Amino acid sequence: MFGEFELIERFLKPAPAALDRGVALGGGDDAALLVPQAGFELTVSVDTSNADVHFPSEAPARAIGHRALAVALSDLAAMGARSRWCLMALTHPSDAFEDEAAAARWFEDFGGGFHALCERHQTALAGGDVTRGPLGISVTVMGEVPKGQALTRAGARPGDLIAVTGALGGGAGGLTLWQRGERDLAHPLLTRYLLPEPRLEAGVALRGIASAALDISDGLLADLGHLRQASNVGAELDIGALPAAQGLIEALGEYDAQAAMLGGGDDYELLVTLAPGELEKARQALVELGIALTVIGRCCQAPGVHGVPAEAAQGWQHFHRGQS
């Protein structure tokens, strides 16, 4: 079908505009040359999305391209970094398509979804690798944050509020709908599951305001656990305050909706802590971006999570896919 070089040339080449963005030398040589800004720390992360582990292989190619980048960018968002560059390592089966036209359509859509999200976040695709094998995409993202200003998981203090951007449960809710056969990407839950929007602007806006941050990829309770451990605090949750993704309760019912919000992964919202006196400032900053910030609890000294009924703590495991 397509060789590595043809694929890259036709579908995965950076848009010309990207070449202005701190890229001294782009694809086509052994490595790319990038120009970091003085006074910033380079913020780097890699995320792999494998077919039928992290996304359905039958998902539209545009969504697969978008999502593979989105989940990686979400990690930069959680650090308060601006995204600058990315690398795409694409593994795909050589025999997956009926003919060359079908392959061209798939790669065009896949590249289109990836590039559109790059554009939206001023991120230059600086290089990559295309190999044969089962469908999977590893995306390396590189961003920048002013020295010493990164948001980490370690800064929460007892008394800090716990808040989330946007809404919860959309990832797990969308997966459930997909498994039931829903295929309309315009359904709000499917949009949340297959076309998540990394909260990069929110992360930047919360620099200097939030005391700790991470993104919700493993599920609220699991990710809150990472934050509690890094910050050495406990948490009192008000589960009645959890903001449900649009359409979640209708689709799953109250009980499963709560489980999806507490335990479902793939929401890619930011989970942050902040001193109570910073709340209005934070809300104001996010209102300007059209993003809600909902207080869902408070950090405390007593270790562990409080306020979650044992029933809910068990129920969420239903949604936890045990990805490793």
Add this chain to the structure above:
Amino acid sequence: MFGEFELIERFLKPAPAALDRGVALGGGDDAALLVPQAGFELTVSVDTSNADVHFPSEAPARAIGHRALAVALSDLAAMGARSRWCLMALTHPSDAFEDEAAAARWFEDFGGGFHALCERHQTALAGGDVTRGPLGISVTVMGEVPKGQALTRAGARPGDLIAVTGALGGGAGGLTLWQRGERDLAHPLLTRYLLPEPRLEAGVALRGIASAALDISDGLLADLGHLRQASNVGAELDIGALPAAQGLIEALGEYDAQAAMLGGGDDYELLVTLAPGELEKARQALVELGIALTVIGRCCQAPGVHGVPAEAAQGWQHFHRGQS
């Protein structure tokens, strides 16, 4: 078996010494924070190694870990960059091992091979991702090169000499031996195939001397093609001058040895061009590193490759694995 967090904690954590190396914040947060040097360009590349496409899945785990990093570092070598940081995206099957002890041995060896090469090149493992799926490793490498001093593929001029570091054909020769059942990694060809040494010091030493450079991963003729295209030159090869890897001719015979040198991939030597007046300086610089530099031809204006018998040009395809 092992969960993601346990795997990372036990086998894939950076060595403590690595934390001094320009890593402001290492693994365990959403992203790593790195501190680039002023006046340098960031040199980045990603390479994916998939089981039974790029390496035999039955290869020793230590070699798999070493090799996945080595092939990525080779791209930094080809740019004349020093390596500083890397990210590892490891996909592995959850059911590949008989029991937890067997899994622990594999991951310990794999991590050991990877970490040892990191140490040898002062490269800090700054983060990664571990996912379920068929065995594959995507390694992102990040290095630095003084601004404007990177070696590219585009600087060769007619009249420049064409030279290679080390010896050729070891990658293809080693693969052939492996397929014949040889399993002794101390065999020089198997060493070349499964434990290649990226030529990072040579790349740095050739800065300001070589007019163009790339690494030989696709095979000499294919990679020379990339250089010719980027530099817009032709090439006259002296195939009698090609330096054969140790043991190659004994193992494969004259004819196949020549094919392996011309067309076999996975040698990870540097292919460079340089003005004739720079040859002694280049040789002297590499002698100090214990690396030979052999002149194998000369750039010319006439497009194409000259001096390669059609027979040889066809024979090499036997060794070309058509990886994409």
